[in-house]
Amino acid sequence: MTDYLRSDVDEHSHIGVGKKGKVDTVTEIPGSFGKIPVVDLSNMGSPSIEERKAVAKAICDACTKVGFFYIKNHGVPQELVDGAFVEARRFFHELSEDQKMELVNSKNPNFYGYAPIRTDPMRSARHMKHLFESVNFGYEPQFDDAAVGTEDNGASFWPKEEDLPDFKKNLGKYYRSVIDLSRNLLRMFALGLDLDEDFFNQFYKRPATLLKMNHYPKSIPINGGGAKEAGIEAHTDLQGFTILAQEDVKSLEVLLKDGQWVDAEPVRGAFVVNIGDSIAMWTNDLFKSTLHRVVNREGRARYSIPFCFGPDFDAVMETLPSCATADRPAKYKTITAGEYHRMRLNLIYPKDD
Ligand SMILES: O=C(O)CCC(=O)C(=O)O
Numbered sequence: 001m002t003d004y005l006r007s008d009v010d011e012h013s014h015i016g017v018g019k020k021g022k023v024d025t026v027t028e029i030p031g032s033f034g035k036i037p038v039v040d041l042s043n044m045g046s047p048s049i050e051e052r053k054a055v056a057k058a059i060c061d062a063c064t065k066v067g068f069f070y071i072k073n074h075g076v077p078q079e080l081v082d083g084a085f086v087e088a089r090r091f092f093h094e095l096s097e098d099q100k101m102e103l104v105n106s107k108n109p110n111f112y113g114y115a116p117i118r119t120d121p122m123r124s125a126r127h128m129k130h131l132f133e134s135v136n137f138g139y140e141p142q143f144d145d146a147a148v149g150t151e152d153n154g155a156s157f158w159p160k161e162e163d164l165p166d167f168k169k170n171l172g173k174y175y176r177s178v179i180d181l182s183r184n185l186l187r188m189f190a191l192g193l194d195l196d197e198d199f200f201n202q203f204y205k206r207p208a209t210l211l212k213m214n215h216y217p218k219s220i221p222i223n224g225g226g227a228k229e230a231g232i233e234a235h236t237d238l239q240g241f242t243i244l245a246q247e248d249v250k251s252l253e254v255l256l257k258d259g260q261w262v263d264a265e266p267v268r269g270a271f272v273v274n275i276g277d278s279i280a281m282w283t284n285d286l287f288k289s290t291l292h293r294v295v296n297r298e299g300r301a302r303y304s305i306p307f308c309f310g311p312d313f314d315a316v317m318e319t320l321p322s323c324a325t326a327d328r329p330a331k332y333k334t335i336t337a338g339e340y341h342r343m344r345l346n347l348i349y350p351k352d353d
């Protein structure tokens, strides 16, 4: 059993915690779709259980075969999506470098905040190259219509109101709307896995949400000359699932069967959803956490807004009964989402950073 530190593109692997408690990889190759499926969510809130089940089945097919899918008719108004991109541009371009560095994530106990572009050749090989700039904000009950408590998941670094007026208020509208959509998707996952429709929501009372904004410039100058394409190396996401908003610049690529990288082209009005490692482990890899990467070859800047939705830190992720059989015994150790999260953050942000 290898003590893997990072997903390995050649093995189609994601990071899980094996029965012996070691970080291990899973080598299953994503299933039989040749492309990323599109799921229409129009009937997700239908009073008819049969109609809801049909949506749940389409989602679960996509999760078991690809781990990536588009959703349309998802209920998040386009003006909120467009508004969130306005705020992303304001953040990256209206704040000075110093103002952004005041919010740097290495100063935050939960690594919330700003992550600058890193081209330092001396960075240890254990780090992912960070050829983009990004910022993220954690869970706050004020953004959650279904909040049961008043505590956040650790304070985020928000820009000062005088530096970027109304930024938090404006982004908060989008935050609220994607949390709501995420809770509805959890119902579909549960239905599709033959669980009580509300099964997952009991583990998402103070969820590990992360609203991220990424900026991939059109190219990145390298010290000493030359330029590189902006992007993110092949990786899997760590949380339950991610809802990604993109504009019209194509750059996201997903690894499908036979080792083919396919573009997850932007589709106006649709989000891209992908399963993260936590739900993959919880479902005993029935749901696939699929490798993806970003390479901005388009010659213009790209912005994206991923929203990650992970279970409560104290949620105990024990292999779901409908996901283990005699032929397919449970592979993973029962672990709390928080323990797993912490383990992954320690890999992403090693102490020598
Ligand atoms: O920007 C994108 O399209 C995807 C970003 C991503 O994979 C991530 O932030 O984990």
Ligand SMILES: [Fe+2]
Residues within 6 Å of the ligand: 235, 236, 237, 292
């Ligand atoms: Fe990702």
